[in-house]
Amino acid sequence: MEASSVDDRLPQWSLIIGTILSAIIAIWMGYEMVKLPLWGWRPLFLELACWGCMLFPLYNRYSKHRLNQKLLIAATLSGLLFAAAFPPSPLTPLIFVAWVPLIWIEHEISKSSTTTQKWMVWKYAFHAFLLWNVISTFWVVNTALLAGLIANILNAIIMATVFMFYHVVKHYVHQKWHGIVLASLWISFEYLHMFWDITWPWLTLGNTFAQYPSWVQWYEYTGAFGGSAWVFLVNYLIYQLYMKHKARGKLNRKNLGKIIAALFLPFGVSFILLQQSVNYQSTERPVEIAVVQPNFEPHYQKFEVPDQVQMQRVLDLSDSIVTDQTEYLVLPETVFSYVMVNELSSNRMVRQLSNFVDQHPRLNLVTGLATYRVFRENELLPNTVRKRSDGLIYDVQNSAIEIEANDPGIELYFKSKLVPGAEFFPFKSVLPFIEPIVRQLGGSMGHATQSERSVFSSEGGRVAPVICYESIYGAYVGEYIQMGATMIFIVTNDGWWDDTPGHLQHLAFSSLRAIEHRRPIARSANTGVSAFVTSEGKIIDPTEYEEAIAIRRVITPRSDMTFYTKWGDYIARLAVGLTMLLLVFTFATFLKKRSNIPKSYPRV
Numbered sequence: 001m002e003a004s005s006v007d008d009r010l011p012q013w014s015l016i017i018g019t020i021l022s023a024i025i026a027i028w029m030g031y032e033m034v035k036l037p038l039w040g041w042r043p044l045f046l047e048l049a050c051w052g053c054m055l056f057p058l059y060n061r062y063s064k065h066r067l068n069q070k071l072l073i074a075a076t077l078s079g080l081l082f083a084a085a086f087p088p089s090p091l092t093p094l095i096f097v098a099w100v101p102l103i104w105i106e107h108e109i110s111k112s113s114t115t116t117q118k119w120m121v122w123k124y125a126f127h128a129f130l131l132w133n134v135i136s137t138f139w140v141v142n143t144a145l146l147a148g149l150i151a152n153i154l155n156a157i158i159m160a161t162v163f164m165f166y167h168v169v170k171h172y173v174h175q176k177w178h179g180i181v182l183a184s185l186w187i188s189f190e191y192l193h194m195f196w197d198i199t200w201p202w203l204t205l206g207n208t209f210a211q212y213p214s215w216v217q218w219y220e221y222t223g224a225f226g227g228s229a230w231v232f233l234v235n236y237l238i239y240q241l242y243m244k245h246k247a248r249g250k251l252n253r254k255n256l257g258k259i260i261a262a263l264f265l266p267f268g269v270s271f272i273l274l275q276q277s278v279n280y281q282s283t284e285r286p287v288e289i290a291v292v293q294p295n296f297e298p299h300y301q302k303f304e305v306p307d308q309v310q311m312q313r314v315l316d317l318s319d320s321i322v323t324d325q326t327e328y329l330v331l332p333e334t335v336f337s338y339v340m341v342n343e344l345s346s347n348r349m350v351r352q353l354s355n356f357v358d359q360h361p362r363l364n365l366v367t368g369l370a371t372y373r374v375f376r377e378n379e380l381l382p383n384t385v386r387k388r389s390d391g392l393i394y395d396v397q398n399s400a401i402e403i404e405a406n407d408p409g410i411e412l413y414f415k416s417k418l419v420p421g422a423e424f425f426p427f428k429s430v431l432p433f434i435e436p437i438v439r440q441l442g443g444s445m446g447h448a449t450q451s452e453r454s455v456f457s458s459e460g461g462r463v464a465p466v467i468c469y470e471s472i473y474g475a476y477v478g479e480y481i482q483m484g485a486t487m488i489f490i491v492t493n494d495g496w497w498d499d500t501p502g503h504l505q506h507l508a509f510s511s512l513r514a515i516e517h518r519r520p521i522a523r524s525a526n527t528g529v530s531a532f533v534t535s536e537g538k539i540i541d542p543t544e545y546e547e548a549i550a551i552r553r554v555i556t557p558r559s560d561m562t563f564y565t566k567w568g569d570y571i572a573r574l575a576v577g578l579t580m581l582l583l584v585f586t587f588a589t590f591l592k593k594r595s596n597i598p599k600s601y602p603r604v
Helices: 011-036 042-062 066-085 092-096 101-113 119-142 145-172 175-192 203-210 225-249 252-280 309-321 341-346 348-358 433-440 469-470 474-482 500-516 563-567 571-593
Strands: 289-293 326-330 335-340 364-375 391-406 410-414 456-458 461-467 487-492 520-527 531-533 549-555
Touching: 011 042, 042 119, 042 145, 066 092, 066 101, 066 119, 066 145, 066 203, 092 364, 092 531, 101 119, 101 145, 101 225, 119 145, 119 469, 119 520, 175 225, 203 225, 203 500, 225 252, 225 571, 289 309, 289 531, 309 335, 309 348, 326 461, 326 487, 335 341, 335 348, 335 487, 341 348, 348 364, 348 391, 348 433, 364 456, 364 487, 391 456, 391 461, 410 456, 410 571, 433 474, 461 469, 461 474, 461 500, 469 474, 469 487, 469 500, 474 500, 474 563, 487 500, 487 531, 500 531, 500 563, 531 549, 531 563, 531 571
Parallel strands: 289 326, 326 364, 335 364, 461 487, 487 520
Antiparallel strands: 289 549, 364 391, 391 410, 456 461, 520 531
16 A cells, blocks of 8 residues: 555544544533433434544544545545435435445455455445444434444444455456446345344335435336345446546546436336326225324323323314215324233223224224233243233234224234334344343333234225334235235334434335335324325325324225236345355355465465
8 A cells, every 4th residue: 555644644633623522522412312301313413423533543543544544535425425315315316326435445455455355345334334324324213222323333334244245255256247246245135134133124225216206116116126226237337437537537438328328217217107107097996094193202202191181182183084985094003002902892992993983984993002912821822922920921012903883893913024122132042141131221022923914804995004114125015915905004103213314214115115016005103204105106295293183185096916016026036146156156266266375385
């Protein structure tokens, strides 16, 4: 690497001032978070300030070479571009260049050494991905401080490790395959991130386009992983254009043409598919749906206000919006708690809801409940079972139910994509010794789930009762559609994140699910945002955050099946297969090169 003079480095006093300012901001934010019941955006400044306290001293250590300065600037730029492109930011096009600085960093490090520099690549990638995670998803800290911090840091660690693998593998394949190697490894990570105990696919690259659903109407064929592939294609073409321009001093028209085609052809396809979907003639009849947003703040208010007070608000809002033509009334996640499923129809709160429904002969009510189920000792017990001090054996669920007018039967569904930490204890079987810590931090020992999706059927239609976190899994939502659902109801409680970008991101992701499966959505959120979403992903009648309100609209269900609904995340599965082949090839090539080293030479 090129040595640098002292003039190439930031003055020592500026690094000291940066560290001191970061420490002051961190202490200030920490003090306010201790005092205040709700934190809002404060965790963002706390996390960035804490990272600044570490980064400025580290910069002083690693800035002895001019190249290191450039690499750190590039990594910072990449992280900021990722964050600036992510919803609800309107700067989505920045995602098409966000990878370019990171790819350049890896190239420069590879060029400066004849061997792989795994940890040098990792540290710059970690910095970029930590900025992306913190700026885009800092709001998870509002749910639980330690769990949120771990989520941001751990996700950045995993992302940096995947990028480090790209650095290693690319040394064993031809240069023309480097872009495919990176895309394959990353999409494999995004896909596998959906299936393990710390699943967190929120920052899947394809989710970036949720801000502008009209751009990605072709998700009905590819799902969100098609968007991830699009991001890599454009980024790598732009990177190649930059490198060739740098080498030759002029733009390569052929590469420029490829970039224009890669950027604008998907827009053209999307426009055509949008018109087709808008003009689609559904065989299902229109249905009038009412959505209630009761607005009880979940940290302190919801579980302190008496159930009857909450019930009265729900009934008043429902009565203000339901008409003789209304066929569905949708309430949010966990409207009421401690409802025993063994005696569901006799529960006082459920009876009150049933009585309201019976006053409207066409009405069906879909709502979320926090439920529990009691077992006898001789029954087959699930692994989520708990035992109370008085000997009661039970488990708990995050549930959805449907109540039909003048029908004593109640349909029930258990939420089955659970939030790590909040709804189940990750790696419980291998980390049982930290169970007391998880309990102390308010974590969950595990909610009961079910193996298949349920569809609520009535004369009004066939409904997919999607509960909160489930709505960010495209193929998973598709399982409801495969079971016959003609419309999607999302019941959620996004108030845990306070008035931050989290609830807006969650709302935006609903647009992608609507496009992928071409199903209209009715979304009920406890504190907001509640809304309707068309089959084209257009959000209609969004409510304001933190208002008690009810909305109503006629929507048209659909029964056609999209290519994506049928085949799911086939793009990601192909990426996983290709990644496995690449890893086998890399390992075999590595062994072959080692075997060719002369015996007389020392092996490094």
